[in-house]
Every structure is written in structure tokens, then in C-alpha cells.
Amino acid sequence: MLPAPRRKGRVSFQERIESNLRDAMRGRRTLERDTLRMVLADLKNQRIQEGHDLTESEELAVIGRAVKTRKESARQYAEAKRSDLEQRELDEIAVIEGYLPTQLGEDEVRSIIKAVVEEEGLVGKQDLGRLMKVLMARHRGEIDGGSARALAAEFLV
Structure with missing residues (x-):
């Protein structure tokens, strides 16, 4: 089987995440590994739903949704006084936000x-x-x- 064609120029978010996933696996960083796997699954599902490779803005939207859902989950866990699960969601948010552009003040x-x-x-x-x-x-x-x-x-x- 031939490898997927590489785009010239910029590296897509998916390629960056896949590279960082390999590093996390080698470094035995389970939180980062699991989080990146979930984000990759979200990107793959969106690509299948759209029927084409995702544009940069579509990739950003998927990653942004991943952060948004985790923020909502963290809020719900805080209300339920489940600080362990809340902290896990916040840690996952920290991993994912590394792929988003910096938010303006x-x-x-x-x-x-x-x-x-x-x-x-x-x-x-x-x-x-x-x-x-x-x-x-x-x-x-x-x-x-x-x-x-x-x-x-x-x-x-």
C-alpha cells in the first residue's frame, strides 16, 4: 500500500498530533497518549462525515469542540464534587490546548x-x-x- 500523499508546506494538525502521540507512547505518558488518541478519533470521524480531507479551519473546529466538551465535563464533575475526574478533564484540556492558536486577551x-x-x-x-x-x-x-x-x-x- 502506498503512503498517504503529503501536503507541501505546512504540517496538518493531524500529522502533528500523530507525531506527538508516538512520542507520548515512547515516553509512557498515558494521559497525553489517551487524550491524543481521542482527538485523532474525533478528527477521523469528522473526515469520514465530511467525505474529504479536513481543512485547517475544520481541524481547528474539531479540536476546539474537544476542548469545549471537556470544559463542560469538568464543570459537571466539579458540581458533583468529583475532583479526581474534574482534574483529569482539566489535564486533558491542557494537552489539547497546545494545538490551538493562543487565545487573545x-x-x-x-x-x-x-x-x-x-x-x-x-x-x-x-x-x-x-x-x-x-x-x-x-x-x-x-x-x-x-x-x-x-x-x-x-x-x-
């Missing part, structure tokens, strides 16, 4: 929102959807949608 997000509001001429709460669409199109992966929505609501009165 609140001040940076505010300045971006302000610029988009002025640029697009947005004024009222009815424009919140348009603002979020533009924000997420330009800064997907760099901005958390939930916190951006809360900050955006301050600008649109």
Missing part, C-alpha cells in the same frame, strides 16, 4: 470588537449576529465565542 478582543463595530457601522442589539459572524470569520480559534458575545453586547446598545 480581553483587551485585544475589545479593540477588535470596537474596530469591527466602527468598520461595519453596527449600532444596536439587532446587529449582534452580524458582528459575531464577522468576528468569528476573522478570528476563529483566537477568540472564545461566548466571551466575545458578552463583550460585544457592551458595544451594541
Whole structure:
């Protein structure tokens, strides 16, 4: 069987994760190994569902969803006073977040929102959807949608 064709230029998230998975297996780092295996399974499932190789933004979306579900699980474990399981989820989040672009700080997000509001001429709460669409199109992966929505609501009165 022939090896899969390699893309010229950038290394995909999947290739990076596979490489790091091999390193984790060699180093006997079970948490990292198990977490990366789950993320690879998510990427593979998404690729099968889409019917084509994933683009970088699609890979980012899958990885972002993995973090989001683990954050929700950690919150539920905290409410149930299961600190052991909560800590495991938080540790998995730390592993996965290494593959995401760094999140912008609140001040940076505010300045971006302000610029988009002025640029697009947005004024009222009815424009919140348009603002979020533009924000997420330009800064997907760099901005958390939930916190951006809360900050955006301050600008649109």
C-alpha cells in the first residue's frame, strides 16, 4: 500500500498530533497518549462525515469542540464534587490546548470588537449576529465565542 500523499508546506494538525502521540507512547505518558488518541478519533470521524480531507479551519473546529466538551465535563464533575475526574478533564484540556492558536486577551478582543463595530457601522442589539459572524470569520480559534458575545453586547446598545 502506498503512503498517504503529503501536503507541501505546512504540517496538518493531524500529522502533528500523530507525531506527538508516538512520542507520548515512547515516553509512557498515558494521559497525553489517551487524550491524543481521542482527538485523532474525533478528527477521523469528522473526515469520514465530511467525505474529504479536513481543512485547517475544520481541524481547528474539531479540536476546539474537544476542548469545549471537556470544559463542560469538568464543570459537571466539579458540581458533583468529583475532583479526581474534574482534574483529569482539566489535564486533558491542557494537552489539547497546545494545538490551538493562543487565545487573545480581553483587551485585544475589545479593540477588535470596537474596530469591527466602527468598520461595519453596527449600532444596536439587532446587529449582534452580524458582528459575531464577522468576528468569528476573522478570528476563529483566537477568540472564545461566548466571551466575545458578552463583550460585544457592551458595544451594541
